[in-house]
Amino acid sequence: MLVFHPDYLKHLQSPWHVESPARLKAILTSMKARGYLDDALEPKAVRMEDLKRVHTPEFLEYLKEYGEGPLDPDTTMHPETWDIARLAVGGTVLAAEMAVKEKRGYIALVRPPGHHAGPDYPGGFCYLNNIAVAAHRLLDKLDRVAILDFDVHHGNGTNDIFYRSPRILYISTHQYHIFPGTGPAEAIGESDGVGFTVNVPFASGCGDSSFRMATREVIEPIVKQFAPQAILVSLGTDAHYMDPLASLTLSSPGYIEMMASALKLAKETCEGRLAITLEGGYNLEALAEVVTGTEALLRGDSPNVVFTEVRDPDCAGRRIVQRVKDIQRRHWKL
Numbered sequence: 001m002l003v004f005h006p007d008y009l010k011h012l013q014s015p016w017h018v019e020s021p022a023r024l025k026a027i028l029t030s031m032k033a034r035g036y037l038d039d040a041l042e043p044k045a046v047r048m049e050d051l052k053r054v055h056t057p058e059f060l061e062y063l064k065e066y067g068e069g070p071l072d073p074d075t076t077m078h079p080e081t082w083d084i085a086r087l088a089v090g091g092t093v094l095a096a097e098m099a100v101k102e103k104r105g106y107i108a109l110v111r112p113p114g115h116h117a118g119p120d121y122p123g124g125f126c127y128l129n130n131i132a133v134a135a136h137r138l139l140d141k142l143d144r145v146a147i148l149d150f151d152v153h154h155g156n157g158t159n160d161i162f163y164r165s166p167r168i169l170y171i172s173t174h175q176y177h178i179f180p181g182t183g184p185a186e187a188i189g190e191s192d193g194v195g196f197t198v199n200v201p202f203a204s205g206c207g208d209s210s211f212r213m214a215t216r217e218v219i220e221p222i223v224k225q226f227a228p229q230a231i232l233v234s235l236g237t238d239a240h241y242m243d244p245l246a247s248l249t250l251s252s253p254g255y256i257e258m259m260a261s262a263l264k265l266a267k268e269t270c271e272g273r274l275a276i277t278l279e280g281g282y283n284l285e286a287l288a289e290v291v292t293g294t295e296a297l298l299r300g301d302s303p304n305v306v307f308t309e310v311r312d313p314d315c316a317g318r319r320i321v322q323r324v325k326d327i328q329r330r331h332w333k334l
């Protein structure tokens with residue numbers, strides 16, 4: 001099931017920016033071809049009180065009053081940005097709440113993305129942290145929520161927001177040493193949150209078999225032991241071999257396999273409560289086929305993908321995953 005608002009298409013960083021409305025248009029076209037848009041839900045903007053659970057009042061005031069101009073070289077504010085960003089948070093909150101209520105998978109097709117936005121900072125095309133606000137909302141009724149972040153970039157904002165929390169398990173697979181530079185395997189949380197942050201910092205070239213090893217030997221055992229009551233996913237398709245921004249090499253079937261594992265974990269641990277929100281992904285065809293393939297997976301249809309080359313047959317990330325296991329073994333049975 002999908003959550004979408006037409007205003008997400010109105011968000012324009014600048015005419016040549018990679019995080020463009022064309023991304024969502026490509027997804028919508030392929031979703032529409034399969035009839036998946038017919039029953040999409042339309043969200044409302046998130047409430048200010050929900051934003052304040054994650055962001056400081058000073059930061060929210062700063063964004064709201066900013067007007068027009070760059071927040072950083074990649075992230076520009078326009079008069080309409082505040083409203084659309086709040087609508088993106090609202091979409092992710094709605095998907096999460098519906099997933100909990102209906103015990104099934106939902107995808108929020110949102111822009112702008114959110115996982116680089118921290119308690120008091122924007123960045124990397126992000127303004128407000130969509131998934132963090134949704135996770136916080138769920139904590140009203142649930143004790144534990146897991147967030148899986150499969151975007152190629154480390155979700156530094158989400159990482160920072162929940163770094164001291166034992167109620168949110170944050171697991172990120174990402175390419176290390178690219179933007180934003182954070183997310184080493186040693187970053188495992190702080191104080192009560194130690195062990196509840198799991199970073200898998202892949203190197204250039206890692207793809208299907210490396211992600212499969214991380215899924216089987218790190219993500220699945222840790223999530224099962226954590227026993228979340230809902231699972232949220234930050235889905236960026238920029239770890240795809242077609243993506244122009246980074247150099248991991250997941251194929252479309254590799255992505256679908258990651259999402260199938262997330263769905264299986266949700267069914268095993270929390271009655272199928274799975275909510276997915278869109279982060280990055282800049283090759284339009286790969287983006288559209290992975291996200292539409294994920295919706296097909298949720299509906300029990302065939303994913304139908306064409307980018308099937310396996311570029312990492314020999315598990316280039318073996319030593320990295322092993323290192324993550326060695327570090328996390330102090331907190332989890334691995």
Ligand SMILES: [Zn+2]
Binds near residue numbers: 152238279280281
């Ligand atoms: Zn990204």
